Amino acid sequence: MQMRTIEISVGAFVLAGALALVFLAVKVSGVDLTASRDTYTVQARFNDVAGLRERAKVSLAGVTIGRVARIEADMNYGEAIAVLELNGQPGNLPLDTGARIVTEGLLGARYVSLSLGIEEDYLTEGDMITDTQGALVLESLIGDFVTKMGAN
Amino acid sequence: MIEYLRYLGAEALDFLGNLGRASLMWGRALSGLPQWNDIGLLMRQIYNIGVLSLVIIILSAFSIGAVIALQFHTQLAKFGAEDAVGVGLAMVLLRELGPVVTALLFAGRAGSAITAEIGLMKSTEQLSSMEMMGVDPLRRIVAPRLWAGMLCLPLLTAIFNVVAIYGGVVVAVEWLGADPSSYWIGMQDVVELWEDLGKGMVKSVFFAVLVTWIAVYQGYDTVPTAEGIGMSTTRTVVLSSVMVLATDFLLTLSMYGDFG
Incomplete structure (x- = not known):
């Protein structure tokens, strides 16, 4: 396995994990990223x-x-x-x-x-x-x- | 009688010795923070431990999400409360099932592989030849696996949760015809960022430390024979599974337990 392929797939994996966290925060727990409303x-x-x-x-x-x-x-x-x-x-x-x-x-x-x-x-x-x-x-x-x- | 006492004492000493060696190994391996020129080793381990576990995590997550949604839907439909499927699914997943099931799968998929790999290195004397060459096996072999495990399991847990919630959507919304907006809105109304998602992820970090530690130590401390490696691998899976479940109870008790 080429080091390059490994690095690319690791990058994709970490990105997918981070995106999953953001998805859970925004879509599932409904955090409103916009500034707190009045x-x-x-x-x-x-x-x-x-x-x-x-x-x-x-x-x-x-x-x-x-x-x-x-x-x-x-x-x-x-x-x-x-x-x-x-x-x-x-x-x-x-x-x-x-x-x-x-x-x-x-x-x-x-x-x-x-x-x-x-x-x-x-x-x-x-x-x-x-x-x-x-x-x-x-x-x-x-x-x-x-x-x-x-x-x- | 005295013999039993002696047996008990020997077991206790053995246990304490193991615990001490394991802690020493853990502390020494992690004490040198990962250095920049070790990044290649870390990459390879993240690939082995994280990326290669993705398939089993995604498949299991989808099935589990689908099954829970199906069960919730059939039961809740009796009360006309199908709208609560999304909430129930999200709560169960974020708080308990996500971290626990991912940790169990991780112990089976990645933990056993780590133990077997390090055990084989030990029995073929690769570890001692490394020491002979002046390379510290703790830094070169153990540390990258510990770091990779601690990074990968929380990420895998997040991915597990997302896929399982989508599995629930496929069953409850697409197939059984629940209202998609009440599925999502109900979830967003009830689920809280720290209380549910945050604490679930904290659990997952605890499990990550536990599982990788057990896996690496079992490999490092194995009896260097074919039989020894087999026993160590089995012990890794059994011990991590039991410890994950027991720790989960304690964590849930301290996080959500109402002592007021």
């Missing part, structure tokens, strides 16, 4: 976020417009605060925008669905969404149902 964060206060995870999507009318950056517990009120990272510049979501935690399909992941309000002023960095509806917890729903049936 985002701003707003907070949403929920009575219950059961099942919502960090990195879950935030959608408006089914279109993903951001993701859940953090979820914290508010010890004073016993509520959960989800920090939502929204794409773009502030200035298109009214102050009384509502947030709901919904489930994708029957067994799918939980995500936050926003619904537009009617205020003239807009949500800006750090604002709090208060018109919220937390996650439906099946157990408590069934519990409520059973107690009501018993009362009747």
Whole structure:
């Protein structure tokens, strides 16, 4: 085997391996190579976020417009605060925008669905969404149902 | 009773001696970083170890990707969740199957060849004649193989993952008719660069060190007879496979284990 052939095939092999890594990074793990887009964060206060995870999507009318950056517990009120990272510049979501935690399909992941309000002023960095509806917890729903049936 | 104790002690000493010799060999071989005029030796080893392993890696990766996609698809279709095939496949491959199966195939294909080659060199006294000529066999024979192995296995793992994911595409999307965009998008939504791909590649580096080290040491330390070489080659494959699987469990435990 000529040294030249060996060197060429080794070069091709190393190149193929590097390309495979790039492919895995870009196509499979979905890394966005373009510079980080503009985002701003707003907070949403929920009575219950059961099942919502960090990195879950935030959608408006089914279109993903951001993701859940953090979820914290508010010890004073016993509520959960989800920090939502929204794409773009502030200035298109009214102050009384509502947030709901919904489930994708029957067994799918939980995500936050926003619904537009009617205020003239807009949500800006750090604002709090208060018109919220937390996650439906099946157990408590069934519990409520059973107690009501018993009362009747 | 005393005899058993003695047997145990002898085994332990033997084990420690092996470990010590292996570590010494490894340290000495790698201590001189690869020098520019050794690059030809390294090239040849990358060719032997990496390029020639490509065929078995690609064929196995394609079959494994196809089989996993098929199984996932038939099971997930019962819940109407065919869209999750891509995610499941990518997670399984990047985190576990990619690094582990590639390392196992690598041990069988390249590890055994390294052991047999070095073992034969030893039994035909090529190694001692090299020493006699003032050439350090650690630098000339052992080091290029170690470096080549450590470079090749991660690259082979990356290629394995890509081919297996394409095998999954062929079965799930082209054949069974899953939606291609949900296959890819679902994957991109869930798979994370460091958490899944990065940690998988770290695993693969660990396996590379392990397999090449075992293979080279078994060859270097072989009993210089035909039977000895056979036994060393077998030991390389058995020991590397077991060690890869055991190390994988420990690595998974420390990387993904939730001790919180």
